Amino acid sequence: MDPLSVLKTMWTHKWVTVPMVLLIGLACAYSMLWAPRTYESTATFALAMPKIPTEQELEEEPSLAKLNADNPYLRWQDTSLLAQVVIDRVNSAEVHEGLVERGLEGEYELSPPDGTSSGLMKLTVSADSKQSARDTVGFLSAEFSRILYEVQKVNQADDLYVIDALPVSGPTPAEEIFSSRLRSTLLIGAAGLVVLFGVVSLAESVRAARQRSRSRAEQRAAGATESTKETGTWVTAADPALRGNAPDLPVLGRQTASVPVPVAPVPDDRAHGRESPKVPAHAAR
Incomplete structure (x- = not known):
């Protein structure tokens, strides 16, 4: 493993790394200075x-x-x-x-x-x-x-x-025997490093498990949203005055979409020199 990656991982879990490093340092100092x-x-x-x-x-x-x-x-x-x-x-x-x-x-x-x-x-x-x-x-x-x-x-x-x-x-x-004191200090330091790496590995495993759980939850939420879009349409009130500021609501279930029907324009007879037919007055009334 890349040493930089190891240091980065340890710094990511500094709430574990820093106390452990302090404890290891204190134990080594005690062994070197005050131990029997x-x-x-x-x-x-x-x-x-x-x-x-x-x-x-x-x-x-x-x-x-x-x-x-x-x-x-x-x-x-x-x-x-x-x-x-x-x-x-x-x-x-x-x-x-x-x-x-x-x-x-x-x-x-x-x-x-x-x-x-x-x-x-x-x-x-x-x-x-x-x-x-x-x-x-x-x-x-x-x-x-x-x-x-x-x-x-x-x-x-x-x-x-x-x-x-x-x-x-x-x-x-x-x-x-100075070598005995040094040997004890080295053994304490080595044991402390083993414990440190073990604790950091455990913390990294917990973090990875939480990320996987969060990713699965996001995937399930995204899948539910896509399913809603496929099976539902947005229905809006025809009259804005009736709708007011209410948001559009999805209606579950498949709906029949209305398709606009093209309407042919009414020809203007005056444009062709023809007069429009007159309507009798009693019919107009």
Whole structure:
């Protein structure tokens, strides 16, 4: 559809368009200026592989050979499997209940940075306040370390053979996520425009329906007038004095129209040198 036609239609229904545009503008302004903010805090960890004793070290220190080295996650060349297990445990209902008990709210995500399997784990927390974001990332960092340790002790492996989580950065100070505020504003604006176009379309449909009804009524009235002209004639009183100022009235029913009969003019005998016949006096009387 032509944009000019859309604008013209919207202006035609300005009694709907103007209030809707004002409401959308106020909603977007509220979302941008006064709506609740979202703050984010992050923490990054590195999964460090343990230093496994060599054969020579085991021979030199027999006590090392007696340690339990049955850590199932050391059978893989990297820490991708361990990272996935820890992620699933951190996202479990157990950790969520711990957040609720401490009155902490917000959303969080634990994943390798940019989806890589480099041994780094990034914890991202978003909350409605700075304090809540800091407290939540602190609690989840402790839970991450605890779960990482527990899953490796499934076979009671000695701590020497446990993969450690080394803090790399964070928890960072909570900062506002401006993109979240902008995204909310755009969503409100888009939803408002959809509602606006829907209301204008409804108003246009009502207007078109009224025009069709008016056109049909005018066509019926015009048809009735044509029918009256075909089946009726105008009758006028012969004497204007009797009619006065009364208008001509249609008489329904088919009428016989009077056709004037031509009358031949009376010849003038004097014009031809003949005299008119004389009428006797007694006949004249």
